[in-house]
Amino acid sequence: MDPNNVYAVVLDTLHRASNQDVEILKPAASKLSEWETERGFYPVLLSIFSNHSIDSNVRWLAAVTFKNGVDRYWRKNAPNGITEDEKRKLRQDLLSPSLLIEPVSQIASQLAVLVAKIARYDCPTEWPDLVPGLLNAMKTSTPLEQHRALLMFHHIVKALSTKRLLSDKRIFQELTTTVFSYILSIWDKYTQIFLQQIHEGADTITITENLEKALYSLKILKRLIINGFKKPHESHDALAFLNMIFDRAKSSLECRKLLKGRGIYLLELCEKYIIHLTKVALGTLEIYPLSYVSLVAPSLEFTAYYCFTEQGMHLAFERFTVQCLNLLKAILLCSEYKIDKMSDQSKDPAAVRARDIKQGILTDQTVCHMCRTLVTHFLLLTSDDLALWDADAESFATDATWGTWKCNLRPCSESVFLTLFHEFTDIVINELISLLKMIRQEPVNPNNLPMILRKDAIYNAVGLVATDLFDEVDFDEWFSTQLIAELKIKDGNYRIIRRRTAWLIGTWSRVKVSLELRPILYQSLLELLSDTEDVAVRLAACDALSMTIDDFNFSADQFAPFVQSVFVLLFALLKEADECDTKMHILTVLSLIAERNGEAVSHHTSELLSYLPLLWDHADQHNMLRCAIVSTLVQLVKALGYWSTPEMQPLVLGVLDEATNPKRPAHVYLLEDGLELWKAVLEATPIPIICADQLLHLAGNLPSLLEETTEYLRLGIDITNAYLLLMPVEFLLGPGDEFFKKLDDMLSDMQMEGVVEIFKLAEICLKVQMPEPNELLGIKVIWPMFRKIILGFENGHPNPSLISLRLSLISRLLLRSMPLFLEAIKETSVSCNCDPNEILMGLLDESCDRISLVVQPERRKIIGLGLSVLLTSQIPCVLGRFPAIMQNITEILNDIMKSEDNGAYVDGLIQDTVVPSSPSDSWNRFCPDTVESQHDIRARQLTMMDVIHNVDIRTFLTNQIVQLRNQAGQEAFDKLVKSIHPTSLEQLREYVQI
Structure with a gap:
């Protein structure tokens, strides 16, 4: 940038950047972005938006550009940050008189935010004269300067109050002590002025000016009292301010009536002022409940008058009513005000006093009146609701929450009603039952819309607390004698009752509905789903149907006659729906x-x-x-x-x-x-050939998904398991090989639960029978894992599941191929640089010492078969542990051998042909109606073909013993037999000849 022509160039660029033509605007905006890191750019911007003779759009853009630059480059450690000497000059110029008499309110707001952002970094250490300068500006006789100073100070206080370091909080408390009294006097002064001017019928501009000043000072006080005091009730000024809130709110509400017809902005400004008064009360109660005790009584009386009396409700407006109801709920739920009567002396006296105040004001009669008013007034559908229903029934129905309870009247009313109910259960239940009996005794004329709305609201209240009315309301009788009759009334106004009744069916189906009544409920909901019914009613019936089905007492047999009709009607509703949320x-x-x-x-x-x-x-x-x-x-x-x-x-x-x-x-x-x-x-999938190519192509996604996230590893393992049972050869020759390599890479960093799941998958690979020439394909795919399987993962306490799986996998490898087992031992010894015999001896010791941790009979048998295989391996260290091996095999035989009626022993796992192959198979024993999937059939077949259920361990061990005798010779064999513990040898001879 040329220093001699900076101002003109920047001004011209701002002019072009504020142009409506995109072709002109984009290059200029890009140029402004480039200049953000240039030295001298921000002083030029300041001089431009300070010049009131320049076009206001250009000045506004200059202020916004400056503000964005503060966000990015004002911090001390910001890259390409603004220099300290430039900051010093900017801070000085930002308090110039021309900025405090900014005539355009939009630019004044941007300047206020801009200064507040700088103040958050620099005040008070780097900018000590900021607050004093603004306080002096507030004392001037120039109305505009007072207004702008209050606006700016409001944003500064707002920014400083959000800082959370203890040192920053302490500084804010010091600021509060300094300015609170003065701001309070300003607020009181301008509040009285604008209230008096409204009564006197002053012109709109004058009232607006003073009301804005009162509002800004009120916002400042709200921040100061909530964030600037440790205990507001210990400050005379703070307590005085809090005690004035409700009087000022009452006066403002009276004046609000006089503002109707004086302009929308002024009316909204007055309402905003009233709302902020209630925000002060709510904020103080939330942060300082014990400081609020003296205001509990005024709060409850204030709320009771404006929300629950005809005179007060006439003065209120919706947002104000919501705030008052929120205040009532906050007092009821305040934990500091809930204390046991028997422990008053151990509690804070202020809390005891608050409890007593609540009990004194919220008498049984008052609570009954509040409950009745909430139900019969605030829970009613409004004319706006009905207009939306007529115009767009789908939007009306899908907007079920109708906003949040903190901001919208009906959800707020429901929330307060529930709070009252749980605080005064017996009182509210009696009132609800009284209301319900009243409307059950009075048949409603379809043309009597107010009474229909009243009935709808009462039904709503009863449904909201259905769980607590379990013993008070007999829904079966209520539905059979009244609700079902009301569902048959097809008058237009009665759609309100039909919709609410559908909701009641869904709500009460989870609380108390007899099994005998359920078919009638299903039939009623089917009628409400008819395409001749109102859309909102149909959607309510859809919701109710969901609740009745998703219930513990649901019976598929009971629902079976309705399945076809339900599908037809819901499908028709799905096609008719316009909104994606509804379709979903x-x-x-x-x-x-x-x-x-x-x-x-x-x-x-x-x-x-x-x-x-x-x-x-x-x-x-x-x-x-x-x-x-x-x-x-x-x-x-x-x-x-x-x-x-x-x-x-x-x-x-x-x-x-x-x-x-x-x-x-x-x-x-x-x-x-x-x-x-x-x-x-x-x-x-019943057979592998169905869409085999497409399914294998999909399997190629598995490794990539595993690289992206392990969040769904469990599902990925289940999918791989399904592939192994459906098309093992095709899968393992294709994408399965890469997937197992990824799993192997992850094992070292995986938690124990994940390792167990992967080892279970590896076991499936060894169990699946594959035709030649791929009979060893399963071993080949998981071969890289065997080093980790042999060495183990346990650190500290052994994991029984993992030990069981590791020993099972090693045993299966032994059964498949002794040479491959020895090769795995050799490769493991090379990887950890130790002797193969040492690895093998450690593995034998672990098998003998830890087999007691294996509890599943199937796994104990496979380990016993593996140990039997080792007997004839002619490995010296194996025979050195012959007694321990035979003792463990004997214990395994004791577990799995069964005695028949004739006294002979048989392998129990061969005899039992009904063996659960999966969790679902086990579940079928308890749920015989559950349909067995193709995968379950394959899993069961794989289990029944496994060596566990096809190889008799006694016969297998006998053959191994005979072969060992032949290998060692009779004399050596006899020595081995004598080394077995006598008790174990005696038990062993019950099963085999030795």
Whole structure:
């Protein structure tokens, strides 16, 4: 930048940057960004926005550019930061008179924020004259300068109050002590002025000016009292301010009536002022409950008047009512005010006094009145609600929360009602029952809309506390005698009651509904789902159906007659819905129905399956809807038991690729549901040839997903397990090999639970029988793991699960190939630079010493078979541990051999042909109606083909003993036998001849 022409160049660039033409604006904005790190740029900006003769748009842009530069470059350690001498000059110029009489309010606001950002870094150490300068400006006789000084000081206090270091908090407390009294006097002065001017009918501009000053000073006081005192009640000024709040609010509410017709801005400004008064009360109560004790009574009386009396409610407005109800709830829930009557002396006297005040004001009669008013006034649907219902029933229905309870009247009213209920349960229950009896005795004319709205509100209240009314309300009787009759009234106004009744059905189905009544409830909900019904009612019925199905007492047999009709009606509603959120919700309900009813839905899904591809394409920009579609497909695949029908195959394969391919952007949102679908698809595939190429192509995503995140390792292992049972050779010759290499790389850094899961997967590789020439393919794939399997992972206390798996894997390797076992020992010894015999002796010692930690009979048997194999290995160290080996084999035989009626012993694991192959198989014993998946069948077949269930351990051991006798000679063999402990030898001879 040329120093001789800086001002003109920057001014011209700002002019161009404020142009509406994008072709002119973009280069200028880029140039301004380049200059942000140039020395001298910010003084030029300051001189431009200080010049009131320049166009206001240009000045505003200069102020915003300066403010953004402060964010990036004012910190002392900021790269390319503003120099200290430049900062010093800027701070001095920012307090110039021209800035404190800024005529344009938008620019004044930007300047106030700008100065506050600098103050957060520099005040008071680097900028000690900032606060005194602003206080002096507030004392001047120039109204505009007073206004701008208050505006700026408000933003400064707001910025400083957010600092959280103890030193910063101490500085803010010192600032509060210095300025609180003066700001309080300003607030009191301008509050009285604007209230008097409103009564006198002064002009709007004058009232607005003074009201703004009162509001700014009030905002300052709110920050100071909440963040600037340790105990506000110990400050005379703070206590005086708090005691004035409710009087000022009452006066302001009276004046608000007089402002109607004086302009929207002035009315909104007055309402904002009133709201900030209540915010002071709420903030103080939240942070300093014991300092607020003297205000508990005024707060409750104030709230009771303006929320629960006709005169007060006439003066109130919605946002103010919400604040008052929030204040009431905060007092009721304040933990400091809840103390045991029996321990008053051990509690803070202020807390005891607050409790007594609450009890004195909130009498039984007052609580009853509050409850009745909340239900019959605040819980009513408003004319705006009904207008939205008429204009857009779907939006009305899907906006179930209707905003947060802190900001919106109806959720706030519900929240306060629940708080009252739990604080005064018996009183509120009696009042609710009284209200319910009243409306049950009075039939409502369909044309009597106020009474219908009243009934809806009472039903809402009863539903909100349904769990607590378990013993008070007989829902079966209520539904049978009244609700079911009201559902049949099809008048337009009665849609309100039908919608609420649907909600009640869903709510009470989880609380207290007899099994006999449930079919009638299902039938009622079906009628409410009819396409002739109002959309909001249909969506409420959809929600209720979801709640009745997702319940512990749900019976699929009871629901079976309704499955077809439900699917048809929900599918029709799904197609009619316009909003993606609505479609997503309906799909979730359909998924739940499929999940809870299993194959009962198989004959009713064809239309849905035809529609889902269209919906998938429609939802390309709505990832949450796509998640719902994937979740629905998961349940449909599980329910149908297959997936490769012409309707499903292209959709499922396309969805899986989209959801599990790391190169697809949407996989971030769809991955978890996509993995669940992938698993379900593999488990439901009946034979390997179905879409084999596509499924193997998908398997190529597994290694990449493992590199990206281990969050879904459990699902990845389940998917790999399914591949191993479905197409082991194709999978391990293809992507499976790379996947196992990734798993091997991760083992060293994995927690023990993860290691156990991976070793279980490795065991599947050894169990799966593969045809020649790939009979050793499973061993080849997991071969890199064997070094870790042999050496172990335990540090400190042994992990029984891991020990069991390691010894099982080593035993299986022994059974498959002794040379490969010896080769694994040799490679392990090379990797850790030790003698192979040392590795083998350590492994033998571990097998003999820790086999007691193995509790599963199947694993104990496989280890026994492995030890039997070693007997004939002709390895010297094996025979050196012959007594320990035979003792362990004997204990294993004691565990698994069974005695028949004739006294003969048989291998119990050979005899028992019903062996659980998976968790689902075990579950089927308790749930015989559960359909066995194709994966379960494959897993059971693999288990029954395993050596555990096909090799008799007694016969196998006998053969090994005979071979050992032949190898060693009779004399040496006899010595070995004599080395066995007599007790073990006696037990061993019960099973084999030795």
